[in-house]
C-alpha cells in the first residue's frame with residue numbers, strides 16, 4: 001500500500017527531500033521504480049541519465065506536480081522549480097513575473113528589486129519579458145525561484161538552451177547564490193561538465209532506477225582542466241555507458 005506525504009514538515013531539519021521506494025507508473029509504463037533519494041539542506045545533487053529515463057518525472061514528483069504511484073515522498077513545502085524554458089508571463093513586466101501573487105503588496109517593486117539584484121538584473125525591473133535575451137530570461141526565472149527563499153531548489157536542464165559562455169556564467173551565478181542561501185539544489189542536466197562543476201553528488205538514473213552515485217569531493221570553483229576533474233569525468237562516462245547498455 002502506498003504511503004504518500006507531500007510537503008510535510010515531518011522530515012528532520014537538515015533533510016529537505018526524502019523519497020523512499022518511490023514508484024511512478026503511467027498506465028502500463030513504469031517510469032520510476034523503487035527510487036530512494038534524499039537531499040540535505042545545503043547539498044547540490046546533479047541528476048543525469050539517458051533521455052526518457054524519468055529525470056523530469058522525478059523532479060516533478062519532488063516539486064509536488066506529480067504524485068507517486070507507490071512509496072513514500074516527503075519534501076519541504078518551501079520548494080522552487082526552474083524549468084528548461086523560463087516560463088515568464090508575457091503580459092507582466094519583469095518585476096511582476098518575479099513576485100507573481102505578491103505583486104499586489106504595497107512594497108512589491110522593492111521586493112522584486114532585491115531579488116533581481118541577486119541575479120544582476122536590477123536594471124530590467126520594468127522591462128517586458130519579450131525584450132530579454134535567453135540568459136536574462138532564465139536569470140529572471142532564477143530570481144523568481146529565489147524570491148521564495150526555498151529550502152529546496154529544483155532545476156530541470158535550465159541552461160541547456162544557452163550558449164556555452166552564458167551557461168558558464170549562469171553556473172557561477174547559481175553557485176554564488178547557493179553559497180549565500182544554502183538551499184538544497186537538485187539539477188537535471190545532460191552536461192557532465194555542468195554536473196561536475198556544480199554538484200556534491202551525481203546520481204545516474206537509468207530506466208527509472210538509480211544505478212550509480214558518485215561523490216564529487218573537489219573544492220569549488222572547480223578547474224575543468226585538472227586531472228582530478230577529468231578522472232571523475234572519465235569514470236562518470238564509463239558508468240553512463242554502462243547505464244545505457
Ligand SMILES: Nc1ncnc2c1ncn2[C@@H]1O[C@H](COP(=O)(O)OP(=O)(O)OP(=O)(O)O)[C@@H](O)[C@H]1O
Nearest residue numbers: 026027029031049050051052053054055056057058
Ligand atoms: N504525463 C505523462 N503521461 C504519460 N507518460 C509520461 C508522462 N510524462 C512522462 N511520461 C513518460 O515517462 C518517461 C520518462 O519521461 P521523463 O520526461 O521523466 O524523461 P527524462 O529523463 O526527463 O527525459 P529527457 O532527458 O528527454 O528530458 C517517458 O517514457 C515519457 O514518455
Ligand SMILES: [Mg+2]
Nearest residue numbers: 055056057156
Ligand atoms: Mg526531462
